[in-house]
Amino acid sequence: MAETIPHLDLADFTSGDEKARRDFATRLVGALEQCGFITLEGHAVDAALIARSYEMAEAFFNLPEAEKRTYAGGLRGYTPFGREHAKDMTVPDLKEFWQIGYEAHAGADQNVWPDRPVDFREVFGALFEALESTGRQLLSAIAIGLEIEPEYFEDRVPDGTSLLRLIHYPPVPENADPKSVRAAAHEDINLITLLVAAQGAGLEIFTREGKWLPVNNQPAHLVVDTGDMMARITNGRLSATTHRVVNPAGPNVSRYSMPFFVQPREDVMLECLTSCGGSGDSPEPLTTGDFLNQRLVEIGLKK
Numbered sequence: 001m002a003e004t005i006p007h008l009d010l011a012d013f014t015s016g017d018e019k020a021r022r023d024f025a026t027r028l029v030g031a032l033e034q035c036g037f038i039t040l041e042g043h044a045v046d047a048a049l050i051a052r053s054y055e056m057a058e059a060f061f062n063l064p065e066a067e068k069r070t071y072a073g074g075l076r077g078y079t080p081f082g083r084e085h086a087k088d089m090t091v092p093d094l095k096e097f098w099q100i101g102y103e104a105h106a107g108a109d110q111n112v113w114p115d116r117p118v119d120f121r122e123v124f125g126a127l128f129e130a131l132e133s134t135g136r137q138l139l140s141a142i143a144i145g146l147e148i149e150p151e152y153f154e155d156r157v158p159d160g161t162s163l164l165r166l167i168h169y170p171p172v173p174e175n176a177d178p179k180s181v182r183a184a185a186h187e188d189i190n191l192i193t194l195l196v197a198a199q200g201a202g203l204e205i206f207t208r209e210g211k212w213l214p215v216n217n218q219p220a221h222l223v224v225d226t227g228d229m230m231a232r233i234t235n236g237r238l239s240a241t242t243h244r245v246v247n248p249a250g251p252n253v254s255r256y257s258m259p260f261f262v263q264p265r266e267d268v269m270l271e272c273l274t275s276c277g278g279s280g281d282s283p284e285p286l287t288t289g290d291f292l293n294q295r296l297v298e299i300g301l302k303k
């Protein structure tokens with residue numbers, strides 16, 4: 001892999017003719033195969049909405065700890081500092097976060113909304129919608145690039161378990177365990193992640209050449225990567241690239257980021273795609289719900 005992350009323009013897919021769409025799909029799958037990460041322009045997530053979302057996230061995380069904790073306890077809503085850890089890590093990540101899912105999702109996990117700041121629901125409802133529609137376009141391009149039915153993901157993802165996560169990494173506390181970092185090395189769990197460019201450096205990916213490469217993308221671009229569910233259904237063709245968020249090298253200030261984790265409905269089988277089989281050693285099919293439960297226990301979010 002080159003020492004830069006491949007960059008694509010989604011407008012080639014959303015506004016292009018048939019050939020441009022197919023080219024985009026081929027380039028997207030190729031870039032994800034080679035690097036596991038891309039940066040993306042030409043998407044539907046408006047720069048003003050991103051700026052407003054960061055203001056809103058900052059206002060929420062500035063609320064008193066006791067107030068934030070009234071929204072804790074489930075997968076959606078608030079997760080306090082020091083709860084989640086990367087798989088196989090003993091020390092927690094240095095972050096707190098808030099999660100939002102599909103309003104129409106059936107089942108126990110339902111959205112919660114804080115009383116303050118006002119407009120929180122409106123702003124993050126709009127951000128969820130913009131990321132959700134961009135995610136659907138990317139999945140449809142991936143389906144075309146993988147030569148499966150273009151509607152494959154469209155039939156499995158809407159109203160499912162996808163989550164928008166608003167993360168606050170506070171200044172690193174003086175008494176933090178020296179081994180803990182903002183986000184320890186991990187692979188994402190889901191099909192794809194759309195990451196709204198963080199304010200401030202810190203994200204690094206582990207390249208296929210075995211080096212940590214900082215991600216320095218422009219604020220208006222999204223960072224997109226593939227997770228373990230995608231690796232599983234493509235039998236490793238689109239593998240999940242390890243990444244981390246390192247502690248600040250300069251001033252010890254807060255960092256905010258907003259990943260949108262795209263994943264299917266609970267009952268959807270994670271089984272090898274017809275175009276990716278053949279080696280005879282593809283992973284056992286498993287439901288999305290079972291896979292998620294297993295991973296949420298491993299990272300300390302479920303007992």
Ligand SMILES: O=C(O)CCC(=O)C(=O)O
Nearest residue numbers: 183188198203245257259
């Ligand atoms: O904060 C970031 O830039 C990345 C966060 C991340 O990798 C994750 O939440 O899975």
Ligand SMILES: [Fe+2]
Nearest residue numbers: 186187188243
């Ligand atoms: Fe991640």
